[in-house]
Amino acid sequence: MELSDLLQHTSEWLKGTGPNSDIVISSRVRLARNLDKYPFPHWAAKEQGEEILAKIDEAKGKIDFLKNTTTFKLAKMDNLDKQFLVERHLMSHEHAQKKDSKAIMIDDEEIIAIMVNEEDHLRIQVMQSGFNLFEAWDIINRIDDRLSKELNVAFSREWGYLTACPTNTGTGMRGSVMLHLPALVMTRQINRVLAAISKLSFTTRGLYGEGTQATGNFFQISNQVSLGHSEEEIIENINGLIKQIIEQENQAREVLLGQSKALLEDRISRSFGILKNAYIISSQETIELLSMIRLGSDLGMIKDVDRSRINELFIITQPAHLQKLENKKITSQDRDMKRAELVRSKLNQ
Amino acid sequence: MELSDLLQHTSEWLKGTGPNSDIVISSRVRLARNLDKYPFPHWAAKEQGEEILAKIDEAKGKIDFLKNTTTFKLAKMDNLDKQFLVERHLMSHEHAQKKDSKAIMIDDEEIIAIMVNEEDHLRIQVMQSGFNLFEAWDIINRIDDRLSKELNVAFSREWGYLTACPTNTGTGMRGSVMLHLPALVMTRQINRVLAAISKLSFTTRGLYGEGTQATGNFFQISNQVSLGHSEEEIIENINGLIKQIIEQENQAREVLLGQSKALLEDRISRSFGILKNAYIISSQETIELLSMIRLGSDLGMIKDVDRSRINELFIITQPAHLQKLENKKITSQDRDMKRAELVRSKLNQ
Numbered sequence: 001m002e003l004s005d006l007l008q009h010t011s012e013w014l015k016g017t018g019p020n021s022d023i024v025i026s027s028r029v030r031l032a033r034n035l036d037k038y039p040f041p042h043w044a045a046k047e048q049g050e051e052i053l054a055k056i057d058e059a060k061g062k063i064d065f066l067k068n069t070t071t072f073k074l075a076k077m078d079n080l081d082k083q084f085l086v087e088r089h090l091m092s093h094e095h096a097q098k099k100d101s102k103a104i105m106i107d108d109e110e111i112i113a114i115m116v117n118e119e120d121h122l123r124i125q126v127m128q129s130g131f132n133l134f135e136a137w138d139i140i141n142r143i144d145d146r147l148s149k150e151l152n153v154a155f156s157r158e159w160g161y162l163t164a165c166p167t168n169t170g171t172g173m174r175g176s177v178m179l180h181l182p183a184l185v186m187t188r189q190i191n192r193v194l195a196a197i198s199k200l201s202f203t204t205r206g207l208y209g210e211g212t213q214a215t216g217n218f219f220q221i222s223n224q225v226s227l228g229h230s231e232e233e234i235i236e237n238i239n240g241l242i243k244q245i246i247e248q249e250n251q252a253r254e255v256l257l258g259q260s261k262a263l264l265e266d267r268i269s270r271s272f273g274i275l276k277n278a279y280i281i282s283s284q285e286t287i288e289l290l291s292m293i294r295l296g297s298d299l300g301m302i303k304d305v306d307r308s309r310i311n312e313l314f315i316i317t318q319p320a321h322l323q324k325l326e327n328k329k330i331t332s333q334d335r336d337m338k339r340a341e342l343v344r345s346k347l348n349q
Numbered sequence: 350m351e352l353s354d355l356l357q358h359t360s361e362w363l364k365g366t367g368p369n370s371d372i373v374i375s376s377r378v379r380l381a382r383n384l385d386k387y388p389f390p391h392w393a394a395k396e397q398g399e400e401i402l403a404k405i406d407e408a409k410g411k412i413d414f415l416k417n418t419t420t421f422k423l424a425k426m427d428n429l430d431k432q433f434l435v436e437r438h439l440m441s442h443e444h445a446q447k448k449d450s451k452a453i454m455i456d457d458e459e460i461i462a463i464m465v466n467e468e469d470h471l472r473i474q475v476m477q478s479g480f481n482l483f484e485a486w487d488i489i490n491r492i493d494d495r496l497s498k499e500l501n502v503a504f505s506r507e508w509g510y511l512t513a514c515p516t517n518t519g520t521g522m523r524g525s526v527m528l529h530l531p532a533l534v535m536t537r538q539i540n541r542v543l544a545a546i547s548k549l550s551f552t553t554r555g556l557y558g559e560g561t562q563a564t565g566n567f568f569q570i571s572n573q574v575s576l577g578h579s580e581e582e583i584i585e586n587i588n589g590l591i592k593q594i595i596e597q598e599n600q601a602r603e604v605l606l607g608q609s610k611a612l613l614e615d616r617i618s619r620s621f622g623i624l625k626n627a628y629i630i631s632s633q634e635t636i637e638l639l640s641m642i643r644l645g646s647d648l649g650m651i652k653d654v655d656r657s658r659i660n661e662l663f664i665i666t667q668p669a670h671l672q673k674l675e676n677k678k679i680t681s682q683d684r685d686m687k688r689a690e691l692v693r694s695k696l697n698q
Contacts, residue, residue, distance in 0.1 A: 262628060262629060262686060263629065265628045266627055266628035266629040266630075266689070269626040269627065269628055270622075270623050270626050270627050270628075272626055273619075273622035273623050273624075273625055273626025273627070274619050274622050274623060275622075276622055277618040277619050277621055277622025278615055278618065278619050278622070279611060279614045279615035279618055279619075280611060280612065280615040281615075337611060340615070
């Protein structure tokens with residue numbers, strides 16, 4: 001697989017399918033793992049990093065259900081390609097910064113993404129559309145089992161899996177769910193909800209991962225603590241919390257439809273009108289307007305654009321995607337025009 | 350003719366035809382005249398007012414080219430009808446306030462409108478589309494000549510025509526031109542232009558006449574002084590001034606197209622998108638967005654809506670028009686929805 005092949009399809013996490021896919025964009029589980037007897041990537045010498053990468057790549061080759069993954073070495077990628085993978089939520093910002101001995105393994109459907117030599121030797125991620133944490137957990141669990149057989153994984157009977165950062169020690173697991181909560185934002189209840197989430201030791205991030213602000217009404221919620229609970233307990237906890245948030249968002253949507261249907265219809269329809277007619281548009285405005293279109297589609301107010309096309313637009317309108325699509329570097333100003341052109345063509349089809 | 354018949358066609362001044370009709374909406378000439386031996390309307394007793402009205406109506410009946418006009422007595426009109434005529438620029442706000450002995454005579458094409466017992470006994474107005482002051486002057490001059498033969502008009506050899514307000518004494522004439530100057534506004538040159546106009550003893554008003562602010566880039570420019578110049582001189586003066594403003598607006602449009610074509614295209618197209626998709630919209634926003642559509646049509650950026658339809662929308666989206674179209678009173682909130690519906694239906698045709 002070539003990186004540009006990814007442009008030809010929609011990532012698993014953007015398919016807009018799966019349970020509660022009107023509110024839950026995607027579910028993700030990731031495991032942090034390290035090889036025994038090697039320093040964590042930050043302290044490892046270059047040669048050690050290369051050794052680790054070689055071992056992991058070799059192990060991967062022995063595992064049947066990882067045969068569909070391709071290994072991309074970051075040393076051979078330019079910044080645009082790295083940014084492209086960050087935008088697709090396959091790779092972290094941090095992983096894109098340094099390149100020595102780093103790699104990423106991605107399967108054709110973008111369900112599995114394994115970062116090698118990020119903060120830990122292995123960061124295994126499994127994505128699913130919709131509210132589907134258990135399915136993601138099931139897949140990642142099988143990958144973990146097989147990798148553990150092929151590799152000597154650092155594990156302490158007292159602490160569990162050893163990781164570079166203590167917050168990941170224990171299960172090394174993080175479960176997270178990407179939610180679209182426009183009604184909680186519009187009814188000004190979101191801050192109350194986020195405060196409760198934070199008290200329960202969960203963290204909230206924006207559409208573009210760690211360090212990014214919640215934008216366009218997207219909130220990525222994940223567990224903060226990895227130690228002291230079993231994997232199943234962590235998943236159960238997130239699952240229970242997300243169910244409550246879904247319920248609250250649904251209630252807020254009912255309130256909006258009951259009390260301000262006309263205003264909502266106006267706002268959604270105007271957003272659609274602007275996206276179909278703009279000639280210059282920023283990423284930020286695109287995301288905010290697409291968020292309204294997605295809500296309009298969920299509520300049956302917008303019928304002629306399906307959810308996967310809307311989801312796809314969130315990603316392909318990002319800077320690196322626009323440049324990969326055009327196959328050249330484009331200035332920020334020109335991107336705002338290319339982005340508008342792309343959105344117009346996709347929504348006026 | 351019934352008042353509601355006016356809904357079936359586009360007023361002369363909105364046809365979007367005539368010279369320089371990309372920038373000049375319409376040209377208007379009005380004459381203030383009073384009958385000799387009667388007090389001005391403000392001081393006239395009710396019976397005198399009725400006598401004046403009867404005399405004028407009788408005189409009108411004897412004049413061939415006024416035979417197509419219908420006399421509407423304000424005593425028989427409700428507030429909605431009066432507001433409707435104000436919105437069509439056939440009647441002043443002031444005339445709509447009190448009703449005793451007041452009337453308005455309108456021809457089928459809305460070229461001629463004669464207010465009886467407004468500030469003066471007679472306020473004769475002739476409207477033309479585009480930049481066409483001389484044609485308007487020619488028509489009103491003939492009306493004035495014939496009326497002067499049928500009526501005893503108050504005239505002093507020293508002062509000229511006598512009028513209730515001294516600013517109208519002399520010729521009793523005001524010429525005015527409605528201009529659409531979006532490029533001068535966008536390039537921030539309009540204040541300089543308006544300051545110059547004011548120094549030259551011309552006044553500037555908004556789309557909706559005396560006391561209204563310039564809205565949606567519309568400016569109505571007219572002479573302030575009526576005394577000490579012949580009618581032809583006044584018309585020539587306005588004409589010369591307007592020619593210069595047209596030239597400056599054209600230059601500003603060139604500058605915009607040269608320096609910010611993409612931004613302009615974006616703004617115009619977004620305005621179109623919002624108008625075609627809004628479900629709730631105020632008069633103010635409608636006018637501002639329509640102003641952009643009109644510019645887009647002038648510049649060939651918007652091709653599928655002709656100018657007369659855009660012009661028509663400026664008027665039929667006003668409160669009284671919406672209510673006349675619906676044939677009932679509508680609250681302000683509901684009007685914002687009806688207005689959006691009307692705009693959508695007219696622009697999505």
